[in-house]
Amino acid sequence: MKAGMRKPSIKRSVKARTTGRIKRSIKRSVNPLYGKKGMGFIKNPEKALKNAVYHRTTFGVSDVAMAASKATGSGKRSNPSKAVPSVLSIITILIGIALLLASPIGIVFILLGIVILIVINKL
Numbered sequence: 594m595k596a597g598m599r600k601p602s603i604k605r606s607v608k609a610r611t612t613g614r615i616k617r618s619i620k621r622s623v624n625p626l627y628g629k630k631g632m633g634f635i636k637n638p639e640k641a642l643k644n645a646v647y648h649r650t651t652f653g654v655s656d657v658a659m660a661a662s663k664a665t666g667s668g669k670r671s672n673p674s675k676a677v678p679s680v681l682s683i684i685t686i687l688i689g690i691a692l693l694l695a696s697p698i699g700i701v702f703i704l705l706g707i708v709i710l711i712v713i714n715k716l
Contacts, residue, residue: 596650597690598657657683682709 620627634641661680682705689702 595647597652598687599651599653601654682706685709 617628626632633644660683684706685702686706689700689704689706692702
């Protein structure tokens with residue numbers, strides 16, 4: 594199972610954003626259970642479990658961007674000192690993942706980045 598950053602795909606990103614609202618509304622009118630939470634687990638439990646693990650162990654470019662914008666307050670007046678440590682923790686985690694491939698010292702960087710994120714979110 595993959596862990597770390599997902600490889601970005603512009604083609605898939607555009608496809609996901611352009612799937613029509615009409616198409617989904619038609620499916621909902623035909624199947625009242627379409628789009629309800631937990632239906633994937635009922636329909637195909639093995640696939641649902643694999644997807645749940647995959648989405649918890651990986652992150653994408655949009656996740657990193659959202660974390661950075663959340664730290665900066667995205668236009669709101671916020672404490673600018675919170676943004677730098679948040680970005681620092683993300684960079685620390687990425688360095689840890691890169692070093693994990695080369696040596697076991699990467700685990701220290703990953704844990705350090707996670708601790709920084711947790712501490713900042715509690716402030």
